[in-house]
Amino acid sequence: MQFPESWLREFCNPPLTTQQLAETLTMAGLEVEELRPVAPPFTKIVVGEIREAVQHPDADRLRVCQVDVGQGALLNIVCGAPNARAGIKVPCALVGAELPPGEDGKPFVIRASKLRGVESQGMLCSARELKLSEDHGGLLELAASATVGQDIRQHLDLDDTLFTLKLTPNLAHCLSIYGVAREVSALTGAPLKTPTFPPVPVRHQGKLPVKISAPDLCGRFSGRIVRNVNTQAATPSWMVDRLARCGQRSVTALVDISNYVLFEFSRPTHIFDLDKIHGGLDVRWGRPGEQLKLLNGSTVTVDDKVGVIADDLQPESLAGIMGGDATAVSDDTRNVYVEAAFWWPKAVAGRSRRYNFSTEAGHRFERGVDPGLTVEHLERITQLIIDICGGEAGPIDDAQVNLPPSSPVTLRVARAAKILGMPLTQAQCADALKRLGLPVVAGEGTLTVTPPSYRFDLQIEEDLIEEVARMVGYNNLPTTPPLAPITARVRLEAQRGPFAVHRALAGLGYQETINFSFVEERWEHELAGNPNPIKLQNPIASQMSVMRSSLLGSLLQVLKFNLDRKAERVRVFEVGRVFLRDASVKSTDTTVEGFDQPMRVAALAYGGTDALQWGRKEQGVDFFDVKGDIEALLAPRRATFEPAEHPALHPGRCARVLVNGETIGFVGELHPKWRQGYNLAQAPVLFELALDAVLARDVPVFKPVAKYQAVVRDIAVIVPEKVTHTALIEAIYAAATGGLLRGATLFDVYRPKQSGGGMNEGEKSLAVRLTLNSDEATLADEQIEAQVQAIIARLISQFGARLRA
Known part of the structure; x- marks a missing residue:
């Protein structure tokens, strides 16, 4: 909420500087988000009156003006503004004046000069040149009552400061100038100017029939008829300025008056054109299919969850949010109906968001507006209408059908002291609450408060404790270190x-990405094979409607985002949580019944194996590159890979990742169908692993360095095509080598283009390098040959292998 300091000080003027006042409000929970001067610095600009304006002899668009600035002699000033004319009062910058800084940050100094041969002894200013607004259509015209020669900063009260408060939803009673002043008075002890609302003289007895059909929507509805109103009357400049400083532009006099009372007392009101209302008004819930054209020009369709004010033919406004176009006040309006109502917060909350807009009235009603002062505030707005637009007021019709009850709330002093962590006496607590204007009844160690009608937030004991803390000042609460056993x-x-996993993947060339856990439902069906994902009841966007059960969709989205920006090589990873249905999970302090939430690590590689370089030929990343990254990530644990199927991965280029015989994830190329769907030039390679399995590692076992030289032997065996690398290596390690086999590495795979050379169709040749060693002595040829033959015998018996000639 934005407001000028000068308006606040009219209600309560404590002996504090602007900065001290802002600090006091912030420390009481009313966070001052910004302090901004109303106008930038400038000097020697005064009120000037144009006595004469004649055409420049040598320029069609310039006028030579004689300007009275209270110095006796008139100043000769050349001006090009279209509204420069005799008889108006405008800001006049004298010679030597400094105008607000321009884009270069330097002030603009006015000097005597000649314009097309005519001497100019100053400058007449627009609002834009003074940086008061963006209006540059002409000179800033001042009120006829302005004193000639008066400093313009004093005349327009430009040495004022704009406060911007960031209020939490429970501080609805501070959504007005008077509400903030009430807080300032409680905090500082400065006297509060309590407003009075004298009744406006009743000039006629006309009333509009009003029926409240929905007490759960509207608890109180007050209104009156004002006849013979001049809707074309000009809004006073003081009201226009105050509304502008609250961030509200001037519209028409009646709209401005309504907005003024809204900011002054947090009282949203609405003014109907009485002659456009058919019959009477009915305050009710909407009916499905009813349509209403609003003041903002949009047409909305209501239902039985949205409140309306309707006449005998149609809805006329959205209850507590915005009026309708059909009964809007225009220049032809002569008779108006002014209403001030209490709408139940729950009946207004969320309705404006349904139609993708928000209003100042709805913002206040959904937090709670004082139901006790509708008549008083109606008197205030009526008096302003009569003062500015004229008119004759009728009697107030006040219907009270369902007002919120005031339930007493009790504060235990001992509990307040315990929660705030500081010693408090009953007198201190009572003083804090009384300063806020709350009625307090003292008991034995307790204080009971019956909240006034404007305090919707006071419902439980903790609310009163918070009020005590605000009055004490959050900055005055003691800083007490927590006392707890630390293990x-x-x-x-x-x-x-x-973090070691993050570092390892970063070291392999991957960049971390962090994504939402909410994803598109289509991803779950296509990429995770999950027909029943966990749906969100209130998604933040339509494409983020379910909880993810796989990280792969998020990585593909990141890939697409980068490719759309012409990235040629993408390697990304994410460590995040997935969400699965699991009836075996019970509720604890870290789990939710029926849902498993394990952590996963996933990565994606796309583009070249290496960044572009001269040393080697460019080559696209493939399955084996990423398989090697997985082995490096899991090292020193050995991973094995088995052919598998996964909804997101290529059926023939997908493997299950196992450690100690347990499946921990999958790796493979993206399925051709999804590659085509994402319009990818090549298939990315992805993997997704259980984080717990990746975090596990073997405890290091120390062994002495081998004293004797290792022996290397290569063998090449012909085996059936179906024999996998994993099966071959496991068979070699299972051979009876007496512990002399220290390593086995596949280094060549050969498949003939056609049968012959001792190989049949459906066979392949696998070449393996064996490393043998002993801790006791150098191996003799006989020992080496015996171990090699044992390995070959194992391969022959298990796979029907034969040595390649």
Whole structure:
């Protein structure tokens, strides 16, 4: 909420500077988000009156003006503004005046000069040149009552400061100038100017029939008829200025009056054109299919969850939010109906967001507006209408059908002291609450408060404790270190921290990305094979309607985002949580019944294996590149890979990742169908692993360095095509080598283009390098040959292998 300091000080003027006042409000929970001067600095600009304006002899668009600035002699000033004319009062910058800084940050100094041969002894200013607004259609015309020669800063009260408050929803009673002043008075002890609302003289007895059909929508409805109103009357400049400083532009006199009372007392009101109302008014819930054209020009369709004010033919306004176009006040309006109502917060909350707009009235009603002063505020707005637009007021019709009850709330002093962490006496608490204007009844160690009608937020004991804390001042609460036993959580040696996984993947060339856990439902069906994802009851966007059960969709979205911006090589990873249905999960302090929320690590590689370079030929990333990254990530644990199927991955280029025989995830190329759907030039390679399995590691076992030289032997065996690398290596390690086999590495795969050379169709040749060693002595040829033959025998018996000639 934005407002000028000068308006606040009219109600309560404490002996504090602007900065001290802002600090006091902030420390009481009314956060001052910004302090901004009404006008930038400038000097020697005064009120001037144009006595004469004649055409420039050598320029069609210039006028030579004689300007009275209260110095006796008139100033000769050349001006090009279209509204420069005799008889108006405008800001006049004298010679030597400094105008607000321009884009270069330097002030503009006025000097005597000649314009087309005519001497100019100053400058007449527009609002834009003084940086008061963006209006540059002509000179800023001042009130006829302005004193000639008076400093313009004094005349327009430009040495004022705009306060911008960032209020929490429970501080609805501060959504007005008077509400903030009431808080300032309580905080500082400065006297509060309590407004009075004298009744406006009743000039006629006309009333509009009003029926409240929905007490759960509207608890009180007050209104009156004002006849013979001049709707074309000009809004006084003082009201226009105050509304502008609250961020509200002037519209018409009646609209401005309504907005003024809204900012002054947080009382939203509405003014109907009486002659456009058919019959009487009915305050009710909408009916499905009813349409209403609003003042903002949009047409909305209501239902039985949206409140309306209707006449005998149609809805005329959205209850508590915005009026309708059909009964809008225009220049032809002569008779008006002014209403001030109490709408139940729950009946207004969320309705404007349904139609994608918000209003100042709806913002206040959904937080709670004082139901006790509708008549008083109606008197205030009526008096302003008569003062500015004229008219004859009728009697007030006040219907009270369902007002909120005032339930007493009790504060235990001992509990307040415990929660705030500081010693408090009953007298201190009572003083804090009384300063806020709350009626207090003292008991034995307790204080009971019956909240006034404007305090919707006071419902439980903690609300009163918060009020005490605000009056004490959050900055005055003691800083007490927490007292609690601290037990260090030591990570097991067989486990590494999550950050080590981040570092390892970054070291492999991947960049971390962080994505929403809410994803598009289509991803779950297509990429995760999840027909029943966990749906959100209130998604923040239509394409973020379910909880993800896989990280792959998020990574593909990141890939598409980068490719759309011409990235050629993308390697990204994410460590995040997924959400699965699991009836076996019970509710604890870290789990939710029926839902499993494990952590996963996933990565995607697309484009070249390496960044562009001269040293090697450019080559696209493939399955084996990413398989190697997985092995490096899991090292020193050995991973094995088995052919598998996954909804997101290529059926023939997908593998299950296993560690110690347990599946921990999948790796593979993106399925051709999804590659085509995402319009990708090549298939990215992805993997997704359980984070717990990646964090696990083998405890290091120390062994002495081998004293004897290792021996290397290569063998090439012909095996059926179906024999996998994993099966071959496991068979080699399972051979009876007496512990002399220290390593086995596949280094060549050969498939003949046609049968022959000792190989049949459906066979392949696998070449393996064996490393043998002993801790006791150098291996003899006989020992080496015996171990090699044992390995070959194992391969022959298990796979029907034969040595390649």
